[in-house]
Amino acid sequence: MISKNPYRLAALLIMMIVTLSACQSTSNKNTRNAPLAVGPNAMGQDSYSTAKALPQSNIFLDVAVPVFDPGLPMDGNKVDYDELDEMDIWPQLRRAEAKRFAVETKRAIAATRAFGSVSVVPDANTSADLYVLGTVLHSDSEFVRLKVTVVDSSGEPLDSEEFEHQVSKSYFRDALNKGKDPYQPVFDEVGDYVYRLLMDLSEQEKQTLKNTSLVRYAHYYSPEAFKDYLKVSIDRKNGTRFYKYELNGMPAADDAMLQRIEVLRNQEMLFVDRLQDQFDVFQQSTDDPYHEWQRETLPEAVRAREARAERNAKAVVGTLGFIAALALGNNSNSTSTSVAKTAGALGSVWLLKDAYQANQNLKVASAVIDEMGQGLDLTLSPQVMEFNEQQVELSGTAAEQYQQWKAHLRKMYHLETSAN
Template sequence: MTSAHFTFLILGIATLLLSACQSTTSRHSNTPLLVGPSEPISNTTAPSKYKKLQNAEIFLDVAVPTFSPGFPLLKNSTEIDYEELDDSGIWPQLRRTEAKLFAVETKNALEETKAFGAVRVVPNANTTADIFVLGKILNSDSEQVGMQLTVVDSTGEVLGIKSFEHEVSESYFRDQRNKDKNPYQPLFDKGRDYVLELLSKLDTETKQKIKETALLRYARYYSPEAYGSYLSTEIKKKQGQRYYKFELTGLPAEDDAMLARIEDLRAQELLFVDRLQDQYDTFYAETSDAYEQWQRETLPEIAARREAIRNRNIKAGVGVGLAILAGILASESSKDSRDADRTGSGTERAKAGAKGAGAVIAGLGSIYAVNDAFQSNSELKVQNAIIEEKGQAVDLSVSSTEMKFEDQVIELQGTATEQYLQWKQHLRKIYELEATPDVQL
C-alpha cells in the first residue's frame, strides 16, 4: 500500500466516525450531557456476602498453619525426591518461603472479612483453634499458581477439600494500576470464599460444640486422666483421607477450678501465638519486596521458556516429518528407477529423478530442523538457568522471641516451630508445678 492510499484510507475512516458522532448527537439532542458515572449514584450499599457470619452469635477462631511446600516425595517415604524436584523446577528455599507467605496471605484474606474471631498464622497444626485451614502449594512459577485447602474443625471433621488455580497475565506488571498489588490475590480470594462458604453452613449449636471440643481437647493435653472421658473418638474417611472424629460425651462442671486454670494457660499460649503474628508480619514485610521482584523478573522468563519449548517441539516435529518424507520419496524414486530400466520410459526416469531430488532436499531439511530444535533446547536451558538464579535470591527466616510471664522473661530461639514448642513446654511445666506443689520437678 502506497502512502497516498494509506492517507486516503485514514480520511475515509475519520469521515465515517464523524458522521456517526453527528448522527448520535442529533438522535440525543434533548438528552443532557453526562459528566461522571453513566448510572445514577445510589445511597444504598449492597449487602455483604459475609453478613451472616459477621452477625453470628458465635465467632470461631481460625488457625492457618504454614503451608506444606508440596515437595515431591520418594515412593513410600517422607524424603524429598530431589530428582523430581529438579525436573519440576522447584527451588526448595523459595518454596519454603512461599509456604509462609501463602499462609499469611490466606490469613489476611480471611481476617479482612471480619467474619471470624481471631485468625492466626501458626507454625503447624499442633495448636488450639476452632477451625484449621490447612494449605498445600501445588504449583508456583510466577505465572501458574495453585494451592489446595483442607478445612477441618476442632472435632476433627473435614469440612471440605478443594484445589484452586490462577494464571498471571504476561502483561500484569506492565499495568501501573497493578503497582503494589499481589498478582496471586485472586487465588487467595477464591480460598477465602470457599472457607466462608463452608462455615456459613454451620449452625449456632454446631459452632458451640466446636468451641467446647477445642477447649476439652486442650484440657486433655494437660490432664488426660481428668478430661479424657469427656471425649470419644472414631476413625472416619473423606475424599480418601482418614482422620479422627471427636465427639463430646459430656461437659465438666461450670465451676471446675482445674479447667479454669487450664483456660488461663491456654490464654497464655495464644498470647505467644499473637506475638508470633508480629514475627510473621515482619517476615512478610521483609520478604514481599524481594518476592515481588522475583515474580516481576521471572514472569517474562517463564513465558520465554514456554515459547522455547513450543518452538523446539515444532522444529523437532518438522524435522521428523521431513525425515519420513525423505524416506518415502527415496523409496518411490528407487521404484520408479527400476520401472524405467525395465520399460525404457523417459517419463519414468524423470519422475524418479524428481523424487530423488525431493528426497535429498527433505533429508537436508530434516537435519536443519532437528539441529534448530537442539538450538531451541539450548535456549530453553538458558531460560531455566535465569529462573533458577531468581529463585535462589529469597532466603529469610524467623527471628528469636522474648516472652514475659509472671515476672519471668523467657527467651525462645530457633524456628517458629521450635519456639512454639518451647513455650508450650514452659506452660506445661508451670501446670505440673501447680498440680504437685510439694514435689521438686
C-alpha cells in the same frame, strides 16, 4: 501402521502443521458488554464494598493457617534434588513462598470478617476450630497453583480444592499495580472458599466445634481427667484416613481444672498473637525482593513456557516429517520421490535442531529464575515470654519457639496440679 497413500499422508501432515500453527496464535478480543451507568449508586450497589452478608451469629470460629507445604519433591524423608532440578524449583524461594502464601491466605480470610481470630502458625499442632492446610503445587511468577484443605477441630476434612491463577504478562506495565501482589486473586479465592464452607455450618455445628477445640486442648494437658469426654477413632473420608474426635459430653463450666487450662490456653494464644507480628515483619522484609523477583522473572517464565510449547510442537512436526519421508520412500523409487524423501528428512533434521535450540532457551530462562530465587528465608529473633512471674527465653525457628512455650506451659500446669 504407516499409510501407503503418500498424497493422503502429505495432506494429513499439512493439516497437522496448520493446526499446530493455529494453536500458537490466538487472538484476544476485548468485549465491553456492560450496560452504561452513571450517577450515584447507578449500579444498585457500591462497587467498592466487599463486606460479606453474614447471618446473625454470636459464634465466631478461630482459624489456624499453618505455614504451607512448599511442595518440594521428596524421596522418603529427604528432598529429591534430582527431581527438584527437573521441576525448576529453587528450594529457598519455595520455602519463603510457603510462609508468604500462608500470611496472604490469613489476610484474605480475615478480610471476610466472618471469623474470630485468624492466625498463621508454624504447623497444625495448635488449638483452633478450623485449619486451612495449603500446599504450593506450582509457582513460577506467571502461574501459581495451590491445593487447600479445610479441616475442623474434630479432625474431619470439610473439603479440599485446587486454585490456579495466571498473571498477565503485561501486569507490571500498569503503574497502578506497583506494590501489589500479582498473585492476590488466588488468595482472595481461597478466602471466599473458606467463607462459603463456614456458611454451610449451622449454629449447633459451630458450637460443637468450639466445644471440641476446648476439650481437645484440655485432654492434651490432662488425658486422665478428660478422657471420658472425648472419643478418639480413625475414620476415612474421600480416601483420606484421619483421627476423629467426638464429644461424649462437656465438663461443668465451673470445673476448676478446666478453668485452669483455659488460662493456659489464653497464654498460648498470646504467644500466637506475638508470632503474627514476626510473620508480618517477615512479609514486609521480603515484599520488595519478592516482588522484584516476580517482576523480573515474569517475562522469563512466559518465554520458558513458549519455548517449551515451541519445542514440543517442532518435535512433533519433525517426527511427522520423518514419517512422511519414510512413507514416500516406501511407495516409489522415482527420482522425484527420492528428492522428496531427502528434502523431508533434511527438513525434519532442521526442525528437530530448532526444537533443541528452543530447549536450550528454556534452560537459560530457568537459570534466570533460579538465580533470582536466592536469599529469601525466615529468621525469628529470640523473645522473652512471662507467665506467673516466671520468664522464659525462646529461641530458634517459629516452630521451635512455639514448642518451647507449650512445653513451659505444660510444665507449669503439672507443677500447679501436683502442688494442689
